[in-house]
Amino acid sequence: MTERDTANLEAIVLAAGASARFGGAKLLARLDGAPLVAGALLTAFLSPVRRVHVAVAGDAVRKVVRATAERLAASDRLTIVTVEDAAEGMGASLRAAARALPDDAVGTFVFLGDMPRIDPATVTTLARVLTSPHDIVAPTYLGRRGHPVLFGASWFPALRALSGDEGARVLLETAGARLTRVAVEDPGIHLDVDRPEDLARAVEGRA
Template sequence: MAQAQRARDERRTAPPQEKGPVVAGLLLAAGGGRRLGGRPKALLRHRGRPLVEYAVSVLREGGCGPVHVVLGAASDRVRKEAELSGCVLVDNPGWQEGMGSSLRIGLESLSGTAADAALVSLVDQPGIGPQAVARVRAAYRSRESLVAAAYGGERGHPVLFGALRWKDIAASAVGDRGARAYLREHASSLTLVECGDVAEAYDIDTAEDLSHLE
């Protein structure tokens, strides 16, 4: 009894445990697959399931949470055919405007949440797995962090944006450029994390690229 009481007293007097940063996963999955004959990229099959499901699992296994998914092309079908329970699903009615619009809507959906940073990935890059996500996530230092995976020294995805940068990134995200202009202008603040040994940064854009899917 005395030992049990001492244990309870120690728990009450122990300093509170510090919580780690909340790094949300932001998956951009709105593309309509124009060069794939209009096949929505989110619903391409990879390892027996829709590509969007696989991409969500990569973010979660890499340590991201919560996960927000921006949908666009065939969003109703994606909701029906993909298992995305636990995700926050966000519709981008202007998905045809390009990646920039999805990034803006995704960051807006995270505003006001407890997220300290957003780790952004693209649904059409299945060669980027949990190890690359975890490396980029581990480079978070503050709500001003700006981090990107690198492949042979060249910047790629995923990218991590500290919450204090979201407003300016959203303002610069137009057309299909996403955050490229912002990253170029803030190159001196950007931390590159080499991931070429654990991931491949190819895109699924054309019929020839479908050979990368398993």
């Protein structure tokens, strides 16, 4: 994808989960002196995208998202998407955020708000690999797929029709040859914080 095309990429950050396995308020837990969700937001804002669309369900996370964007001098690139039916699962959050994407976008990254250690260089690599609106690009580390995933614009209707708690997994499983896997040296693509012990791993710098 050319530099001109990457200017029409967008980013989605999913930050509306209930954090049940963590015991609640996961995205507000402290990491590196800031709320956990700030790590994902930092990578998203450092990505080659126009805007970052953050799906939220609660006021506390919404305030943190706004404050983080202000701290990064990126408020003009932030779109907050309120997920009214967040209890349905990740599919509802992704559906709501995808519906906020502009019509001229050529693709969108999907970040998870509980993945704070993704190297921004990984995201830039994925952007360069996307060559068709019909493709999906995902990073791998040690042979295992991780996040974020970059969806070409042809996948937007499918993202806007998702439901349940599986997110976009079904799309990845059925993409076939349209899914391009890119090997990267970035263990952060696997480090998601689901439980308190995962946060301890992130603090210690272990993937």
